[in-house]
Amino acid sequence: MDGDKHDEKQKTKAPADTESADGKKIRIKVRGLTGEEVYFSMKAVTPMKKLFDAYCKKNGLDQSSVRFTLDGERIGDEATAKELDLQDGDLIEVMHYQVGGM
Amino acid sequence: MNLSFPVFKRTRKGKKVKNRGHKRSSMQDKPVSSPPHRTRVRIPLKPRRIEQQPTIEERMIEMKKAAAVSREPAHSEVPQPTVRPKTRLQTIAEVAGMPSFAQFYTKIRRLPYNTRILGQLYRRGLSPLFGTDWLTDEVINTYGDLLQNHARKVHGRRVFVLSSFFYSTLCPRSGYNYKAVSRWATRTGASVPTLDALVLPVNHDNSHWTAAAVCFDARVVVYYDSLGRRRRDIPWNLIRFVCAEVLAAGGDPVAFFKEDWRTVICGRVSALDPEMVGRVAVLAAKDRKRAMHRPAGIPDDADCIEISDSDSDDAAPPSGATHPEAPLPSPRPPPSQKRRHAMTKRLSQHPCQLNGFDCGVFASMFMRCVALGAGPAFRQADMPNIRRLMVVELGRRRITPIGLVPARSESVQS
Numbered sequence: 464m465d466g467d468k469h470d471e472k473q474k475t476k477a478p479a480d481t482e483s484a485d486g487k488k489i490r491i492k493v494r495g496l497t498g499e500e501v502y503f504s505m506k507a508v509t510p511m512k513k514l515f516d517a518y519c520k521k522n523g524l525d526q527s528s529v530r531f532t533l534d535g536e537r538i539g540d541e542a543t544a545k546e547l548d549l550q551d552g553d554l555i556e557v558m559h560y561q562v563g564g565m
Numbered sequence: 566m567n568l569s570f571p572v573f574k575r576t577r578k579g580k581k582v583k584n585r586g587h588k589r590s591s592m593q594d595k596p597v598s599s600p601p602h603r604t605r606v607r608i609p610l611k612p613r614r615i616e617q618q619p620t621i622e623e624r625m626i627e628m629k630k631a632a633a634v635s636r637e638p639a640h641s642e643v644p645q646p647t648v649r650p651k652t653r654l655q656t657i658a659e660v661a662g663m664p665s666f667a668q669f670y671t672k673i674r675r676l677p678y679n680t681r682i683l684g685q686l687y688r689r690g691l692s693p694l695f696g697t698d699w700l701t702d703e704v705i706n707t708y709g710d711l712l713q714n715h716a717r718k719v720h721g722r723r724v725f726v727l728s729s730f731f732y733s734t735l736c737p738r739s740g741y742n743y744k745a746v747s748r749w750a751t752r753t754g755a756s757v758p759t760l761d762a763l764v765l766p767v768n769h770d771n772s773h774w775t776a777a778a779v780c781f782d783a784r785v786v787v788y789y790d791s792l793g794r795r796r797r798d799i800p801w802n803l804i805r806f807v808c809a810e811v812l813a814a815g816g817d818p819v820a821f822f823k824e825d826w827r828t829v830i831c832g833r834v835s836a837l838d839p840e841m842v843g844r845v846a847v848l849a850a851k852d853r854k855r856a857m858h859r860p861a862g863i864p865d866d867a868d869c870i871e872i873s874d875s876d877s878d879d880a881a882p883p884s885g886a887t888h889p890e891a892p893l894p895s896p897r898p899p900p901s902q903k904r905r906h907a908m909t910k911r912l913s914q915h916p917c918q919l920n921g922f923d924c925g926v927f928a929s930m931f932m933r934c935v936a937l938g939a940g941p942a943f944r945q946a947d948m949p950n951i952r953r954l955m956v957v958e959l960g961r962r963r964i965t966p967i968g969l970v971p972a973r974s975e976s977v978q979s
Contacts, residue, residue, distance in 0.1 A: 502868065502869040503870050503872055504869035513873075530702070532728070534749050534751065535728055535731055540685070560701060561701065561729055561730075563924060564699030564774070564925060565699075
């Protein structure tokens, strides 16, 4: 129950164009390992690490076990939506880490 | 045993003396092991007899001749700057044996775990390369980026190295999903059929690494498995992907794959079945149609998780570790049929893995050879040195040119 309340606190209805003082907010779709989609709204100049942290915290994931990719390329922690040229509604895919040897 | 410090033994009187017997044995040990590739022995010239000593005039002539000879190669090199000098490249063992190499390797090994090596690869992600651990996607994908840049800048090849997630997204457990990767190829900056090679690592159920490539210049689809499992589905799924990309570029896939295309599956060369290509092309056309439907955007009333940027407690991002992608070089004329066949022959070498942990290294080396336009010429015996080489290359952020020994020599030596 507590978790639900916490989630509700975080969730806010984001209007289509949220204008703020130092940057426009964009909405990003994140598709998880099982195909479920979560929406995030963030400023275009905020480092993506914040989104990764929020996603991993929400889903109880270890950040070193997942990779966030945009069109097949891994996104760096310091990259921003502006640098990546992300548009409103763009999709970030979460991939599970891979290992092999045999 | 070749100890550098003197070993002492005590005499009956209790006096320390140097252990001569031990020292002698260490001296005897020394010259036994010499690597087989360094067998070139310089034979000393016979000393001239005194009565045959040349006169001063003869000496002058000889000196002039010698000077002319030493000047000659410089003259011959100048007018042909386009021809690559055919010097013998150092082998992996020679490169790994250099003191500067060992120094750099140790330096990287001793770095703190949170040091950034390249891109998203930190020192902690590099640890599987030290020892005999299984490789992770971080190492293989970062190495792929490095190879792509090197192949484009130094070799002038239009190479695109896909990440290891490509194949697992294209072919998840059930079926084939072109739509999921239809945007991935846009990162190339050019249409896929105009490339020289498309290289990708393939992960199998988090336990095995293999590699595949579509060489558009050699007209070959290669699949390489260091354990030698012949999977025909992987090259054909790649052909289906390329068919869809040919359609996207406005071409005809059947005509594209019509002439002289081959598959090399674990060293076995076979011609493409035109009937099969026709069937795959039909499927690819359907894939392409499905991919045209754009996914719906985020509805206006969707719940979004707000990410605040108020607490800027993070330190400034570490700088200097980014690796900008090299642009694609301009296309070159396609190679002749004879040259294509030679390339196919080179690609049909198949070095095998003889243990249960090196497949990631084998797959990366295959990617390296294909990206740089060579055949997979390495062997199990080189793997410890290749792991060290990969560490140094990732640390230096550049590929060291090495001459790979042909794979055939393994069967001769072992």
